[in-house]
Amino acid sequence: MTLHAFWGQSWGNGRRFAPVYLEFFPQMALTDTACKNAKCDPAKPRTRFADAGGLYLEVVSTGGKHWYWKYRFGGKEKRIALGAYPGVPLAKARRDRDAARDVLKAGSDPVQAKKEAKEAHVRAAGNTFELLARQWHTGWKDAHSERHADYVLRRLELDAFPVIGNMPIRDVTAHDLVRMARKIEARGARDIAQRVWQSCGQVFEYAATVVDEAGEQMVSRNPSKDLRPSVALKPRKKTHYARVESKEMPELLRKIEAYAGGPATRLAMKLMALTFVRTGELIGARWDEFDLEAEEWRIPAERMKMKTPHIVPLSKQALEVLAAIHELRGLSGLLFQGERDHEKPMSNGTILGALKRMGYAGRMTGHGFRGVASTILHELGHRHDIIELQLAHQERDEVSAAYNFATYLPQRRKMMQQWADHLDQLRAGAKILPFKAA
Structure with a gap:
């Protein structure tokens, strides 16, 4: 077997083309002995041994031997894998080649036909990623809010199932998850790509507890753990949320008080300043999260960034x-309803738009209240760990989460009331005295 290279040959129009390597196969049909003795050329990563009618045995440098049939469809040269030798002997490879040729004669692409047949078999066997994902979601959703459960399923349906849904769950690899995540990232939704990756990881964990008809685990490992999504996706540029300086707060608070826009927007800004929660946590607030007698706002874990419950002690000003x-309020359970659909929360950009109309475009955001609160509370002498707990910055594991979310609650109550009193003084222009820690 020889390998020839043609360099810079010219076509009739005078154009030259890039180097082309053509491998010539021997014209004699293979025998069982030839297949058994076939070895890869040491100088090449793979060597092909031709049989007849486009069938050939490819031997790779690592010793593996695989059958392929070469054909043309739609004006393009293609090939279909027919299995590994010796598991697929020469006689069966020829029969499979003939069967694929019949599919081609009928006008179909053998590769596509094989793929569709495999998908149909997998669907019938009930072990596709989509089927296992739906089984997982049916049990998982009972422990979560209906809104959050619907969101997770919708993300899987829109972003995961079109890429890996029809694959046997055993066959899904980290590379397939990367393909899925990058497709989501390409439309500018990097955060969603990470969330879908995490949901897929939960599906694999569930599948490890399920056995097939043969009594074997659906999966023995979780490919989502092979690679962190932050490695597969483009690095995130660190976001520094715009916020005013501490000395600018009095003017901002007075402008909020005099805001001439919708009353709900004005009250949302006031509550955000008093509680310094994240924007998403504020606009998604529901009345059943508030215990007014206990003077607490308990935000459930599924609405928190750290996925653990959070307590916001309510000052007298916040209660007002x-x-x-x-x-x-209307008939909705939401504090801040959307203008058109009262069953959906206020738009994420409502507060930002109000701040822009007040002259703070590029200078202040809803998230900026958190940074300002942190700075001022530190300046007033409050303890760093208590401030961080109230900001819900600490990551907490499952074992300690139930305890930590109520840690230092008496001290946090006192701090939140002093914060609200401090905002009143800022708004009124009164002289501020630093807080003296005990």
Whole structure:
């Protein structure tokens, strides 16, 4: 067997083309002995041994031997894998070649036909990623809010199932998850790509507890753990949320008080300043999360960034704002309803838009209240660990989460009331005295 290279040959129009390597196969049909003795050329990563009618045995440098049939479809040269030798002997490889040729004669692409047949078999066997994912979701959703459960399923349906849904779950690799995640990232939704990756990981963990008809685990390992999504995706540029300086807060607070836009937006900004929760946590707030007698706002884990419950002690000023919001409420369970659909929360950009109209475009965001609160509370002498707990910055594991979310609650109550009193003083322009820690 020889290998020839043609360099810079010319076509009739005078153009030259790139180097082309053509491998010539011997014209004699293979025998069982030839297949058994076939070895890869040491100088090449793979060597092909031709049989007849486009069938050939490919031997790779590592010793593996695989059958392929070469054909043309739609004007393009293609090949179909027919199995590994000696598991697929010469006689069966020829029969499979003939069967694929019949599919081609019928006008179909043998590769596509094989793929569709495999998918149909997998669906019938009930072990595709999509089927296992739906089984997982049916049990998982009972422990989560209906809204969050619907969101997770919708993300799987839109982003995961089109890429890996029809694959046997055993065959899904980290590379397939990377393909899926990068497709989501390509439309500018990097955060969603990470969330879908995490949901897929939970599906694999569930599948490890399920056995097939033969009594074997659906999966023995979780490919989502082979690679972190942060490695597969483009690095995230660190975001520094715009926020005013501490000395600018009095003017901002007075402008919020005099805001001429919708009353719900004005009250939302006031509550955000008093509680310094994240924007998503504020606009998604529901009345059943508030215990007004205990003067607490308990945000459930599924609505928190760290996925653990969070307590916001309510100052007297915050309770007054809640009373004003309650007078505006409709039939929805949400504090801040959307303008058109009252079953959906206020838009994420409502507060940002209000701040822009007040002259703070590029200078302040809803998230900026958190940074300002952290800075001022530190300046007033409050303890760093208590401030961080109230900001819900600490990551907490499952064992300690139930304890930590209520840690230092008496101290946090005192701090939140002093924070609200401090905002009143800032708004009124009174002289501020630093807090003296005990």
